[in-house]
Amino acid sequence: MTVRILAAGDHFVRTGLLADALRAEHGGAPETLEIGELHLPWPVEPFGDVAEVHEASGTEEQLIEALQGVRICVTQMAPLTRRMLEACPELELFAVGRGGPVNANLEAATEHGVAVTFAPGRNATATAEHTVALLLSALRRIPHTHGELARGVWRGDYYRYEEVGMELAGTTVGLVGYGAIGHRVARILGGFGAEVLVHDPYLAPDTAPGVANVSLDELLARSRVLSLHARLTAENHGMIGAEEIAAMPPGSVIVNCARGGLLDYDAVCDALDRGHLFAAAFDVFPEEPVPAGARLLRTPGVVMTPHLAGASKQTAHQAARICAEETARHLRGEPLAHCANPAVLGRGGGR
Template sequence: MKVAVMRQDPRLNRLVVDTLEKEGVPARLFDGRADMLAKDDAKLAAIQVLFAPGTMVVDDALLARLPGLSGIVSPYIGIEGFDRAAATARGIVIGNGQIPESVESMAEGTVLMLLAAAYQLPAATAAMADGAWPTPLARGRLLRAMTVGIVGYGRIAQEVAIRLVPFGCRMLVHAPRLRAPLPQCAEAVALPDLLAVSDAVVLLASLGPDSRHLINADMIARIKPGAIVVNTARGGLIDEDALVAAAQAGRLGWLALDVFEQEPLPPDAPIRALPDAILTPHAIGHSVDTMQRLPLHALDSIRRVLRGDPPLSLVNPDAVPAWRARCAKPSARI
């Protein structure tokens, strides 16, 4: 067995396993971390590539049981479950699913959520479904009359900002590091300042130890009254209980959430009962274009690692020197 495939989307699992086996690459499907750890050391030592969702806990304890592991590949962008530092220290490269289609779909989906909240679209469609003809209908808010605060400025956030420019809104951005220039209509500010004046707060930061509950009860209290909150990044960025409490108290405007602290979201989760909330099941960026391309991208990354090349969408380039030494292939290219 060269490739360990962790159970995730059934179609994705089957496609990856079947394709690899047709190419003569032994692959095995595991039910999860516990299933893998229950196997004997000899079987685990043969694994060269781990194909897993980014939410799976891949820490140093697991990596220690996989001495032959050369690379970790996730089909998705988020990899908050992977201990990058531990993998890098062991000379293990990590590739994610940051393909153009995924970035663009996430950006479009995020703007869609913002517009749907700004125009209170679900309220109108729900009334029509109930047989009503609600009046007045003048509930929407022009984006050009709004200040939109963007938290995080990675590739998806950058694409969101590009798409918002034609609407004419003012943009505020908060990020630990700005890796790309801001549009002329945007400025970088501290998080409390962004929350205090933004008519819509859009969360697009990555999730890690430093950003978990970045929007905690204290920060939620700083949000401008009536502001829209959009989160298409990771549920753990927000203290969900505090968010629900603020919404129930009438402090916030519409919520537009694609991600939650617990997924799948429990049927009795209090956030489901909020009247002014747009909730989607962590799928706003799952366009047909993205889902067709992701498995092909992942398979290419797996093949690259097996032949001694770094994966596509490499996220820990610092691991390459030690990885090259382990692979004994100085000609490996990034």
């Protein structure tokens, strides 16, 4: 029996990585895999909305053509829209190699009996390491001093007491969110000797030994460093604003590698301008790409990277592997490990 699969890769989770992972996971199964390939332009071309889904790459027309006769699609960025589902009746499984399948219309997929899977934790280590790298860069002014030295300016005056940063050892760091990324950050910070506090209303008691889960008010009052690791929801949008920043000790640092919507960036700039914050470090922003002329670009003390925290070679391989594992489970008739629309399975979907 031949199973037609589409590997829709991009310039990060490459098509070849997806295809190789599918073959490796398939092993000696009786089915023959016929793997078609589609190369999407992300990140050379930014992702965007495609019909009713978000953060997608490619067009409905491209995918409809490529998915004819295909039972399984493995991808990171390809869209899955209602129009596509109506045009591709043989599709059974849409495996997305990212932490949340925002590029898939889950309601329409369930209606059409198509299971959608995702890849939680595939970039957790990369994002945790990047968070700490940004934190250290902000604490010790590494990008700023490097930039001046590269221009031939030796700034020995940065050794003045009011200009120097803090050590992580002995510093209280507050983490908002303690999921796959947050707990890795806590473990790394523990190696530096930092005291770690956590605020996570979804954290069950006794699931974080050695880490205190406190109220947001207590976390803000005690933390010299605040790092955000929560998933953005309607309830926590803008959860850190001017009032919360003012509650932090003077000379504090804020880091955000989660989602831009969690934080009021104008309030951060205000706090940096008046000296209440020592520095801030961001990998995510309220608008991406950051517009030319944005206030963040001219506010002193800000360290930025362009939403790259999860970008590592290991992340790409793990995304491909998780998609391939879900594909193998589906073909063996086993329960899926990371199904985003489990209602489809109870209706006999995901054929």
